[in-house]
Amino acid sequence: MPGSSDNKEFFLGIDGGGSKCKAIIVDADNKILGTGISGPANPLHGYEQAVNSITESAKLAIKDAGLGGLELKDVIAGVGLAGVNLPVLFEQMSNWQHPFKQMFLATDLLIACLGAHNGQDGAVMITGTGSCGFSYVDGHPYTLGGHGFPHGDKGSGAWFGFQAANHVLMSLDGLKADSVINNQLLNKLNVKDGLEMVETIAGKPAAFYAQMANLVFDAAEDGDEIAKEIVHEGASYISGIARQLDKQNPPRISLIGGLTPRIMPWLDKDIKDKLEEPVCPPEVGSVIYARQQLALL
Amino acid sequence: MPGSSDNKEFFLGIDGGGSKCKAIIVDADNKILGTGISGPANPLHGYEQAVNSITESAKLAIKDAGLGGLELKDVIAGVGLAGVNLPVLFEQMSNWQHPFKQMFLATDLLIACLGAHNGQDGAVMITGTGSCGFSYVDGHPYTLGGHGFPHGDKGSGAWFGFQAANHVLMSLDGLKADSVINNQLLNKLNVKDGLEMVETIAGKPAAFYAQMANLVFDAAEDGDEIAKEIVHEGASYISGIARQLDKQNPPRISLIGGLTPRIMPWLDKDIKDKLEEPVCPPEVGSVIYARQQLALL
Numbered sequence: 001m002p003g004s005s006d007n008k009e010f011f012l013g014i015d016g017g018g019s020k021c022k023a024i025i026v027d028a029d030n031k032i033l034g035t036g037i038s039g040p041a042n043p044l045h046g047y048e049q050a051v052n053s054i055t056e057s058a059k060l061a062i063k064d065a066g067l068g069g070l071e072l073k074d075v076i077a078g079v080g081l082a083g084v085n086l087p088v089l090f091e092q093m094s095n096w097q098h099p100f101k102q103m104f105l106a107t108d109l110l111i112a113c114l115g116a117h118n119g120q121d122g123a124v125m126i127t128g129t130g131s132c133g134f135s136y137v138d139g140h141p142y143t144l145g146g147h148g149f150p151h152g153d154k155g156s157g158a159w160f161g162f163q164a165a166n167h168v169l170m171s172l173d174g175l176k177a178d179s180v181i182n183n184q185l186l187n188k189l190n191v192k193d194g195l196e197m198v199e200t201i202a203g204k205p206a207a208f209y210a211q212m213a214n215l216v217f218d219a220a221e222d223g224d225e226i227a228k229e230i231v232h233e234g235a236s237y238i239s240g241i242a243r244q245l246d247k248q249n250p251p252r253i254s255l256i257g258g259l260t261p262r263i264m265p266w267l268d269k270d271i272k273d274k275l276e277e278p279v280c281p282p283e284v285g286s287v288i289y290a291r292q293q294l295a296l297l
Numbered sequence: 298m299p300g301s302s303d304n305k306e307f308f309l310g311i312d313g314g315g316s317k318c319k320a321i322i323v324d325a326d327n328k329i330l331g332t333g334i335s336g337p338a339n340p341l342h343g344y345e346q347a348v349n350s351i352t353e354s355a356k357l358a359i360k361d362a363g364l365g366g367l368e369l370k371d372v373i374a375g376v377g378l379a380g381v382n383l384p385v386l387f388e389q390m391s392n393w394q395h396p397f398k399q400m401f402l403a404t405d406l407l408i409a410c411l412g413a414h415n416g417q418d419g420a421v422m423i424t425g426t427g428s429c430g431f432s433y434v435d436g437h438p439y440t441l442g443g444h445g446f447p448h449g450d451k452g453s454g455a456w457f458g459f460q461a462a463n464h465v466l467m468s469l470d471g472l473k474a475d476s477v478i479n480n481q482l483l484n485k486l487n488v489k490d491g492l493e494m495v496e497t498i499a500g501k502p503a504a505f506y507a508q509m510a511n512l513v514f515d516a517a518e519d520g521d522e523i524a525k526e527i528v529h530e531g532a533s534y535i536s537g538i539a540r541q542l543d544k545q546n547p548p549r550i551s552l553i554g555g556l557t558p559r560i561m562p563w564l565d566k567d568i569k570d571k572l573e574e575p576v577c578p579p580e581v582g583s584v585i586y587a588r589q590q591l592a593l594l
Contacts, residue, residue, distance in 0.1 A: 147495045150447045175537045198444045240472045
């Protein structure tokens with residue numbers, strides 16, 4: 001955590017993504033007093049839902065902290081959101097008649113990076129439902145990947161699940177080798193053959209496929225050749241992202257996101273040796289961002 | 298064409314797919330007298346639209362033939378449709394209060410196969426917007442692939458375009474080698490970078506990606522290594538489908554669909570040597586099917 005601030009106010013830190021919005025409220029020393037979680041907050045999937053989720057999570061955090069008398073108009077909010085890398089959405093969210101004393105808006109990538117490196121320069125690879133690389137060095141933000149599913153986001157949970165589904169369909173057709181993931185995937189989807197499987201998976205979004213990622217890692221760890229191939233290909237992409245980010249000379253590099261413990265052992269050794277533990281989670285990065293911006297005013 | 302029939306009636310042959318419906322009207326000797334083309338006719342994407350497209354294409358074919366006095370209730374129709382491989386859709390279409398004297402319903406795969414082999418046993422690989430393999434031997438239909446986009450349909454136009462887009466996004470990120478398809482794809486999509494490209498391609502259907510397939514084949518023919526890799530992988534899947542179908546001992550195997558001239562040169566030599574020219578198009582296969590079924594009654 002950064003040292004004490006002279007600012008005696010409370011700060012909200014918001015981390016809003018495609019599936020949920022997390023809020024924390026911290027005191028002047030960045031001590032977390034309460035947390036709140038609400039629904040999706042990516043404005044790309046709906047502006048109204050995003051602003052409602054942000055407001056709701058903030059109220060829940062204040063309630064959780066037992067700060068009954070505190071109102072949203074009394075607090076300064078750092079808000080990190082997925083989607084606002086698109087200029088049109090950044091502008092729309094900036095124009096929101098927000099309920100806070102002040103709001104500082106940033107991308108989910110920037111607040112994740114600031115959190116991981118405690119407000120200092122650094123780089124992160126994020127792999128959860130999606131995947132992405134980001135560095136922030138000398139005031140210069142740099143993004144890699146994160147193109148979305150299914151056309152991008154290699155090495156993400158959705159990508160691993162999708163590769164598994166691809167493989168199983170071809171394997172059931174006799175066009176690829178058998179694998180333990182064939183039956184495991186059919187069981188997981190509660191279907192009996194390829195035809196039923198296709199009916200179940202057709203048109204499904206990233207979050208659906210991401211649920212199958214652990215199954216692939218389990219099989220790979222048990223030595224299944226097909227699963228190992230898939231995991232190697234995805235991990236190799238994440239290693240490539242790290243190598244590319246490293247060219248920006250970030251003082252620290254971290255791997256974050258829900259898939260971190262699964263994919264970490266499969267990264268190239270030179271990359272594994274470089275990685276450092278993230279210091280704070282993204283929502284704390286939002287608070288750090290708000291404090292930094294406030295200091296600049 | 299099969300020999301003359303004793304039946305003096307006119308026959309309609311319908312080939313209905315996801316983007317259009319083609320109808321022909323033939324005389325007793327299977328001579329094509331007129332053709333008609335209307336909109337989509339895959340009942341999976343809408344029952345009403347499918348039956349309207351079938352009726353409209355049939356009327357257009359009769360009009361094109363100059364058979365002014367002929368009505369739909371006077372003709373026997375062979376109707377091959379995408380989507381009716383799903384039992385629920387086959388039943389729904391079978392229960393249609395159709396306007397024809399008689400209707401014989403089959404999958405688009407069966408009529409394509411019957412057409413290609415002039416009503417005899419055989420196998421087909423179909424690669425256009427989607428891809429699929431099908432054989433019909435001793436009354437036994439056998440389907441391979443055709444699982445749909447983006448989770449299946451490897452070696453299809455959509456798959457080639459999708460692979461190209463995947464590659465270009467990674468290449469623009471510096472994570473894969475450069476290729477002539479990078480600029481060609483950006484130009485084709487009329488975008489200037491990866492960010493604009495993602496906005497353009499996100500959520501697009503198979504038909505959108507299929508428009509980029511020719512660009513990949515052009516680049517591969519010009520010796521671009523990346524394009525050659527993509528084309529080899531797709532063609533190798535189609536060769537695999539052929540090899541798998543061959544285990545059913547079909548007397549003939551043909552490659553059909555819009556991508557045929559592009560992919561043919563890239564198939565494995567043993568497969569190329571096996572392929573025979575399709576005798577008739579799918580809509581003629583529908584007529585053949587209707588005549589065969591009528592003979593069984």
